[in-house]
Amino acid sequence: MAADLKFAKTHEWVRPEADGVLTVGVSSYAVEALTDLVFMQLPAVGKKVKAGESFGEIESVKAVSDLYAPVSGEIVEVNAALPGKLETLGKDPYGEGWVVRIKADNPAEMDGLLDRAAYDSLVGSQPH
Amino acid sequence: MSQSLLETPLVGWHVAHGGRMVDFAGWRMPVQYASIVEEHLATRRAAGIFDVSHMGRLTIGGTAAVEWLESLLTRKVAGIEVGRVRYTLITSDAGGQPVVLDDALVSRDTDAVDGTMRLALVVNASNRDRVVAWLTSRLPAAGVTFADRTLETAMIAVQGPLAIQIVGSLCTPADAARIAGLGNYRATSAVVAGHAAAVSRTGYTGEDGVELVVDAAAATPVWEAIHTAGAPLGLRACGLGARDTLRLEAGMPLYGHELREGSDPSAIGLGLAVNLEGRSFPGASHYGGLRNHPAGRVRVGLTFDSKRSAREGDAVMQGDRQVGVVTSGSFAPTLGTAVAMAMVDRDVASPGTPVEGVIRDSRQPAVVTPLPFYQRDKRRA
Numbered sequence: 487m488a489a490d491l492k493f494a495k496t497h498e499w500v501r502p503e504a505d506g507v508l509t510v511g512v513s514s515y516a517v518e519a520l521t522d523l524v525f526m527q528l529p530a531v532g533k534k535v536k537a538g539e540s541f542g543e544i545e546s547v548k549a550v551s552d553l554y555a556p557v558s559g560e561i562v563e564v565n566a567a568l569p570g571k572l573e574t575l576g577k578d579p580y581g582e583g584w585v586v587r588i589k590a591d592n593p594a595e596m597d598g599l600l601d602r603a604a605y606d607s608l609v610g611s612q613p614h
Numbered sequence: 615m616s617q618s619l620l621e622t623p624l625v626g627w628h629v630a631h632g633g634r635m636v637d638f639a640g641w642r643m644p645v646q647y648a649s650i651v652e653e654h655l656a657t658r659r660a661a662g663i664f665d666v667s668h669m670g671r672l673t674i675g676g677t678a679a680v681e682w683l684e685s686l687l688t689r690k691v692a693g694i695e696v697g698r699v700r701y702t703l704i705t706s707d708a709g710g711q712p713v714v715l716d717d718a719l720v721s722r723d724t725d726a727v728d729g730t731m732r733l734a735l736v737v738n739a740s741n742r743d744r745v746v747a748w749l750t751s752r753l754p755a756a757g758v759t760f761a762d763r764t765l766e767t768a769m770i771a772v773q774g775p776l777a778i779q780i781v782g783s784l785c786t787p788a789d790a791a792r793i794a795g796l797g798n799y800r801a802t803s804a805v806v807a808g809h810a811a812a813v814s815r816t817g818y819t820g821e822d823g824v825e826l827v828v829d830a831a832a833a834t835p836v837w838e839a840i841h842t843a844g845a846p847l848g849l850r851a852c853g854l855g856a857r858d859t860l861r862l863e864a865g866m867p868l869y870g871h872e873l874r875e876g877s878d879p880s881a882i883g884l885g886l887a888v889n890l891e892g893r894s895f896p897g898a899s900h901y902g903g904l905r906n907h908p909a910g911r912v913r914v915g916l917t918f919d920s921k922r923s924a925r926e927g928d929a930v931m932q933g934d935r936q937v938g939v940v941t942s943g944s945f946a947p948t949l950g951t952a953v954a955m956a957m958v959d960r961d962v963a964s965p966g967t968p969v970e971g972v973i974r975d976s977r978q979p980a981v982v983t984p985l986p987f988y989q990r991d992k993r994r995a
Contacts, residue, residue: 522651524945524952525922543974545922547650547945548855550974 491580492596493605494556496538499580500599507562508588508596512544512553514579515609522547523572528564529586535561537595541586553585557595563587622667623768623833633853639739641668644853653856654947657819658988660848661774663840664857666818670742670764671827672735672749678757679731686752686896687720688879690889694722694733699799699814701887703879704737705897706748712897713875715748716741717867717887719816721801734812736769738869768833772840772849773823773860775990780844781806781813781824793824807839818857820864820988862953863946865915865986871926872913872941872955878904881957882913883985911938911957915983916971921945922978923952924971930956931970931977937962940971946987953987954980 491499497516501509517523525545535541535555542553564586568574575583590596600608619642628635633644644665646653656662674683683691689702699721705712716737723732737745746762753760772781782790789804793813796802801814809832817823828836841851858868867873872882879888879901890902916930923943924930930938938958946953954971962969965984970977 521646521649522945525920547859547947548645550925 491602492556492599493602493608494554494599495608496552496554496556497609498554498556498585500556500596501580502593502596503587506589506593508557508559508590509584510556510586510588511579511584512575513605513609514576516551517575517579517583520544520546520549520551523575526569526572526585528566528569529561531561531564533561535559535588555588556599557588557590558592559588559590561586562589620668620765622665623830624665624667624770624837627834627837628665628851631851633851636854638854639668641739643668644851646853646855647851650853650855650859651945651947653850653852654859656848656850657774657821657852657856657860658948658990659774660850661772661776661780661823661844662819662850662852662856662860663837663844664771664773664852665768665837666771666825666857667764667768667833668739669769670735670737670739670745670762671767671769672737672746673759673761673763674733674735675726675730675759676757677730678754679733679759682752682754682758683720683733685894686749687718688888688893688895688898688901689720690893691720691733694720696722696724697801698722699801699816701799703873703884703887704735704745704748705895707896710900711876712900714869714873714877714879715875716745717869717873717884718745719814721814723801723812724803740870766830767827768830770826770828770833770837770840771817771819771823772826772844773817773819773821774849775822776844776847776849777821777823780840780847780849781826783843784839796824807836809836811836818864818866819860820866820986821860821990858942859944859947862942862944862955863948863986863988865955865988867913867955868942872957878908878910880905880908881910908960912960912963913941913985914938914956914958914963915985915987916940916943916954916956916969916980917949917983917987918952918954918971918978918980920978921950921952922973924954924956924973924978924980929972930958930980931972932962932968937969943971948988952978953983955985958982 527543540552628644784807796815812827943954967982
């Protein structure tokens with residue numbers, strides 16, 4: 487599962503789709519670490535985002551966290567059902583729990599992201 | 615994790631049971647085991663067990679103990695009976711201006727075998743060092759013994775509608791009956807799961823329950839016995855995260871948030887913790903003046919119309935005017951919505967007043983709400 491994914495150090499995952507658009511979500515590690523999710527703020531469709539900048543927010547009982555764009559581009563679709571069903575993030579973080587789809591300005595930016603093994607190694611060394 | 619963090623005698627249990635350990639006021643403490651919401655709701659429905667050993671436990675004894683505390687605490691101590699627990703503030707005096715050093719529980723234990731009085735203070739972990747330093751600096755030449763027993767002992771809170779039943783099941787029938795018959799803010803001693811414990815009907819969750827002080831070596835066996843007895847009834851171990859959401863729903867102030875060094879106790883609803891009649895604790899005359907001429911912002915509750923809460927430090931607005939600042943805020947699991955406590959201008963403090971919390975770059979509508987947000991059904995007990 488999730489072998490074709492790339493990960494940002496900020497815990498977002500990216501999957502290239504057949505149409506060239508990138509699906510972006512939140513890693514299962516991050517969802518589990520946050521726990522008790524209560525709120526999610528999604529961007530508007532059409533919004534331009536820059537790699538490393540916040541495109542949304544996710545809030546747990548304890549804290550608010552930013553969602554960071556893994557690549558620069560345009561938000562072409564959002565998972566509008568997700569904020570009302572945040573448990574989906576925990577149940578199916580790499581499927582139904584997707585967050586946004588981004589049309590990348592420069593698909594080569596994907597090369598700067600981590601593969602599964604590198605991401606697992608990163609989070610494996612972090613305390614919860 | 616820093617090597618210098620203090621650890622409670624229960625740290626091994628917390629780590630073995632998935633506790634997410636954080637630095638809290640210099641202590642390595644569990645913020646949660648799994649879900650804060652589930653721990654919170656277990657405490658409301660059945661019971662929660664909390665390691666509160668990081669709280670400072672100070673003992674005071676000697677022939678002049680009561681007189682000494684009477685001169686230092688905002689709450690009247692003279693005449694305190696054995697087994698009574700009182701909520702108090704500890705103030706110092708900086709050039710006529712009182713400084714609130716901490717809030718605390720003061721209690722009178724049974725007298726020592728030689729007949730001298732024994733009292734105890736429970737203070738916040740974050741303030742323990744400076745409270746100990748302040749009190750030590752005020753010790754008289756004779757007649758008072760004062761000791762910080764935090765590291766030799768442990769403190770376990772068992773809170774929730776089944777707390778008394780669960781703890782009682784680990785005591786002799788006589789001890790169980792005495793604990794069940796304790797009034798709020800009363801204390802006794804008992805043997806719990808084979809270990810001597812100071813038992814008080816106190817807590818910080820808005821639920822019925824007790825707090826136990828035991829020797830450090832007894833902490834894990836007592837904790838495990840309560841956990842084993844209570845788990846089939848729905849008891850869960852709870853971390854500091856649930857402790858904070860529970861006290862927020864119960865409208866209880868927390869030092870460093872609602873209560874600060876320069877606070878006017880009356881303005882945060884703690885007027886009853888300050889007894890002024892015939893008193894001369896540090897700052898007493900200043901508080902007397904404030905009581906006659908109330909001014910400044912007051913503590914209120916805010917209920918949001920979303921699950922998203924303003925957090926500490928966020929502005930409270932009414933139109934273009936900032937009318938206050940949030941001191942604590944969170945999603946409230948029992949209520950299913952977000953709530954906060956805030957210090958606001960007196961003209962917007964009436965229940966029902968609409969305001970907005972500034973959450974990052976957006977504004978979240980809220981309404982001023984009487985505290986506490988949550989009150990247990992006392993008929994159930």
